[in-house]
Amino acid sequence: MESNQTLPILSAEEQRVLGSLIEKSRTTPDYYPMSLNGLQSACNQKTSRSPIVQYDEEIIVKTLDSLKKKGLVSTVTGGTGRVVKFKHNLGIVFPLVPSELSIICILLLRGAQTAGELNTNSGRLYEFDSLDEVQSSLEKLREGDAPFVKVLERRPGQKEVRYVHLLGDVPEYVAEPSSNLNTASMEMLESRVETLEKELSELKDAFNKLMAELS
Structure with missing residues (x-):
């Protein structure tokens, strides 16, 4: 970006x-x-x-x-x-397209997210065609002299990396309780x-x- x-x-x-x-x-x-x-x-x-x-x-x-x-x-x-x-x-x-804006929106409102969580939670904001499109948008947001997002280090037991925005401090990620x-x-x-x-x-x-x- x-x-x-x-x-x-x-x-x-x-x-x-x-x-x-x-x-x-x-x-x-x-x-x-x-x-x-x-x-x-x-x-x-x-x-x-x-x-x-x-x-x-x-x-x-x-x-x-x-x-x-x-x-x-x-x-x-x-x-x-x-x-x-x-x-x-x-x-x-900022020169943000709708797909990128939706990702930033989710990160602002929900905190750290995996690419899969962003894909699931973005449906009402922007309909990504695939997980690859989410990943592509994330990579663009990580580019340039002033990136909008960064990758968090994996914690023990985590299989996927999580992303956070760079528009201010983000509360430390806490796993949400499971739901039926x-x-x-x-x-x-x-x-x-x-x-x-x-x-x-x-x-x-x-x-x-x-x-x-x-x-």
Whole structure:
């Protein structure tokens, strides 16, 4: 990945907010750019996240402000609604194609991943044709003077190497507990949770707009 830009060093909060914006731009385009309430729900959701966090509105606002100063987030206004919305600029600031952007998004939200895990977890962001395509994208992200990802050393008992992003510190990888749910079941569950979170966000936005009109 060739780039004349220096990679920003992001805090854990910045990583979560930026990753959430990238994710929702692909998975829920009808609700993107995102409102503050929607972004808060996306950051705090219990699926597709490691670690699980509970950010309040103040943390989200401060983090958005710092990301805006770094040129990675911008605001969108206009139309009949009064709600300010937010979008990411990572794919504008850096020459990233959708496949590469999806990999960075997953690494920001889920931590260290193998190529196989990236292939499994990317379905709703970008549909890779094969594991080889994932590997090819990872190699491109490792190239250049300012690579976006690196390989972690194998731990005892690990068969596959794991990759992490280079946009800031990443929590040390902790193996997730085993689950009886298969991939299809997990994707259905994640989709259902995401739908409920969107509906809750819409209700919050509608309530805030109503209160503003009444005040």
